[in-house]
Amino acid sequence: MQVALVTVGDELLAGDTVNTNAAWLGQQLHERGATVARTIVIPDEVATIQADVAALSERYDAVIVTGGVGPTHDDVTMDAVASAFDRELTEHADAVAYFQRHDTYSAADLTTGTTHLPAGARLLENPRGVAPGAAVNNVYVLPGVPDEMKGMFETVADEFTGEQVYTEEVSVDAPESALIDTIAALQEAYDVTVGSYPGDRVRVKIQHSDADTVRAAADWFRDRVTAVSRE
Known part of the structure; x- marks a missing residue:
């Protein structure tokens, strides 16, 4: 809708x-x-x-x-x-x-x-x-x-109804520009919707209609942004 x-x-x-x-x-x-x-x-x-x-x-x-x-x-x-x-x-x-x-x-x-x-x-x-x-x-x-x-x-x-959307957020201690390639790879691997919102840390919001997909995508992303944040 x-x-x-x-x-x-x-x-x-x-x-x-x-x-x-x-x-x-x-x-x-x-x-x-x-x-x-x-x-x-x-x-x-x-x-x-x-x-x-x-x-x-x-x-x-x-x-x-x-x-x-x-x-x-x-x-x-x-x-x-x-x-x-x-x-x-x-x-x-x-x-x-x-x-x-x-x-x-x-x-x-x-x-x-x-x-x-x-x-x-x-x-x-x-x-x-x-x-x-x-x-x-x-x-x-x-x-x-x-x-x-x-x-x-x-x-x-x-x-006002529609397909249920599930969300997970990942807080990243890295510049938003450092996440571009990782987010692109995330979306290619899981076909999720991703938003990034800068602040003291970058808040990355991952969404999909399937809860398991969101959970797996968030775990995948966390594993990789740890490396990004240490660069």
Whole structure:
């Protein structure tokens, strides 16, 4: 399952807010066997959101959009997603009923930003907040507030599945450039996916759909990087 992540917010582009939503969703999807094929950050602009969501929806199996959901002036994501599918943003009976079922419901909650969803959308309940999300075709619209986003994603997490991926990490005390040939040989021998991440030490991440293959590949690599690290 190929998934694209779209994080919406001027504050993300300005660096005022760290984009923790993309990192958390990437980890959750990876654990379920789905592949995050694209992650983008875009401003609170209807035209931009509309164009990017429409394009990504055609290219990938699913698109998750976070941010810009709610009743405030810059919460334009629902309107943009509706436009991406040539739908109207209309009062949604399930959204009205959703608020009326909750003890925290008040008349002030019944605003365009909370009860209006793209026509024909499936309402996604918000177990940790007020504004609901929506699923339109293969696009899932979630809040930008991290706690609310996590709670809502958990209600649809089972819809994101794929082949289980197993991982082992090897920490290497050597320059990343010294590992190029060894990593190439590793991939040729075991057909695994390998990522290397420099820091105080190089963290080498080995992945495959078979646990035994990952384990054998990691052992093979450890035996050889010991020699590399002593050079």
